[in-house]
Amino acid sequence: MLVRDVMKRDVVSAAPEISLEEAAVIMTDNHVGCIVIKKNERVVGILTDRDVLLKVAEGGTEFEVVTAGAIMTRFVIYINPDANLEKAVKMMKENKIKKLPVLENEKLVGIITTTDIALAAPGLLH
Numbered sequence: 001m002l003v004r005d006v007m008k009r010d011v012v013s014a015a016p017e018i019s020l021e022e023a024a025v026i027m028t029d030n031h032v033g034c035i036v037i038k039k040n041e042r043v044v045g046i047l048t049d050r051d052v053l054l055k056v057a058e059g060g061t062e063f064e065v066v067t068a069g070a071i072m073t074r075f076v077i078y079i080n081p082d083a084n085l086e087k088a089v090k091m092m093k094e095n096k097i098k099k100l101p102v103l104e105n106e107k108l109v110g111i112i113t114t115t116d117i118a119l120a121a122p123g124l125l126h
Contacts (some may be wrong), residue, residue, distance in 0.1 A: 001084065001085050001120065001121055002081065002082055002083065002084055002085070003079055003080070003081050003082070003083050003084070003085060003087075003088050003102055003110075003112055004081035004082065004102075004110070005120070006085060006112055006116050006117060006120045006121075007081065007102045007109075007110035007111060007112040007116065008110055008111050008112070008113075008116065009109065009110050011036055011101070011108055011110060011111045012026060012027070012030045012032050012034075012035050012036070013035060013036040013037065013038045013108065014026060014035050014036075014037060014038070014068060015037070015038065015039060015068075016037050016039055016044060016045065016067060016068055016069025016072065017067055017068075017069060018067065018068050019063060019064050019065065019066065019067060019068070020052055020055060020063040020064075020066045020067070020068065020071070021063040021064045022068075023035055023047055023052060023068045024052055024063070027049055027052075033048060033049045033050075033098075033099065033113070034046055034047060034048040034049065034099045034111075035047045035068065036076075036101050036108055036111065037068055037069065037072050038108065041107070042106070043076055043078070043101060043103065043106075043108055044069075044072075044074065044076075045068075045069065045072030045073055045074050045076060046072060046073050046076050046099065046101065047068045047071065047072040047073070048073075048099065051071050051072065051073070052071075055071055076101060077091060077095050077097060077100065078100065078101045078102065078103045079091060079100050079101075079102055079103075079112070080102070080103065080104060081102050081104050081109055081110060085117060085120070085121055085124055086124060088100055088112055088117065089117060089124045089125060092114060098113055098114045098115075099111060099112075099113050099114075100112050100113070
């Protein structure tokens with residue numbers, strides 16, 4: 001089974017200038033755990049619900065002022081849609097991540113998560 005067979009094609013994305021408050025609303029409204037951060041259609045980062053939670057735990061943050069770009073993960077690990085699911089699982093385990101953007105020719109075409117894999121091929125996650 002390939003990544004393209006399992007990935008979600010409707011990826012929630014936003015600009016790095018959005019505030020954490022806006023990011024939290026977007027994640028909540030779209031029922032997603034991350035936002036892929038794009039600038040000029042190029043993926044420049046990923047912001048997860050965990051990133052936002054850790055910033056909240058620090059305290060003293062004005063969430064309408066701090067931007068997604070300020071706390072996003074800049075080194076985005078991604079996969080090609082024609083890769084097999086075993087490769088996606090290996091990448092996730094090696095990098096301790098649960099969300100993997102899918103890029104084709106440097107363009108965001110989807111996202112795959114451990115939940116997607118668990119539903120499609122649960123035996124791979126052992």
